[in-house]
Amino acid sequence: MAPPDRGRGYHHGNLRQVLLDAARKLIEQHGPLGFSLAEAARLAGVSPAAPYRHFRDRDALLSEVARTGFERFAAQLEIAWDNGRPTPLQAFENLGRAYLTFARKEPAAYAVMFQTVGENGKELEDIPAADAAFNILQKATAELCKNLPAGERPPLRLVSLHIWALAHGVATLLSEARGEHKKLPVSPEEVLESGLLIYLKGLGVLGEGSPGGTA
Structure with a gap:
């Protein structure tokens, strides 16, 4: 008797999705490069x-x-x-949490998205959705920095790259800590949020008199 997935794959045209799953x-289980197409x-x-x-x-897969990730x-x-x-700062924090949630819930896709695209000969710029994701971050960064004096406004692309690197670092730390069964003293969300607030405060984006400031 043929396995159930075989029948679904061939008769319903979802073989591609079954293979992605x-x-x-x-x-x-084995990492991005630890399995074969067979x-x-x-x-x-x-x-x-x-x-x-x-x-x-396998590289095409x-x-x-x-x-798709x-x-x-x-x-x-x-x-x-x-x-x-509801405010740019709150939305920015929501953006950070969404980043970590995706990395936590989709570890396989996240690993391939950032660890193997170059090895497969496909840079991030060749994936339109990767550019779209970065553009969302740039849009958020521009909104946060728009009230800074023009002469004090940092390069938005560079700031966006710094923030992406911070989020990616926390997401990677989360993955490694989970794999080694380590217990972090604070949540990854708290690590990222505090790091972002320190960074934004250094840029002069946050208002005075509040831990989170006003954007």
Whole structure:
């Protein structure tokens, strides 16, 4: 008797999605480069030749995991930013939390998105959704900095890169700490929020007289 997934994959045209789901499971278990296309086929319940209907090799499958991951990532960041509501600062904090939530809930996609795209010969600039995600961060940064005097306004792209690096560092620390069963003294969200507030305060973005200030 054929495995159930095989019938669904061939008869309902969802083989591509079944293989993506299988790849994410294997990535969680073995890392982005720790499995073969044949293993993904086996987990999906299809023949070793079936994946080649959609993917020329494992790297092509990983690239699709990255592309679809960035699409979900950008969509979640956009929802979190919500055009700067209720306030730009609160929305910015929501953006940071959404970043960490995605990394926590989709560790396989996140790992491929940031660890292997270059090795697969596909830079982030070649993935439109990656650019869209960064543009959301730039849009949020511009909103936070818009009230600074023109002569004191920092380069928005550079600031956005700094903030992205901070969020990525906390997300990576979260992943490593979970894997080693370490207990952090504070939550990753608190680490990121305090880091962002210190950084924004240094830029002069935050108002005086409040821990969070006003943007």
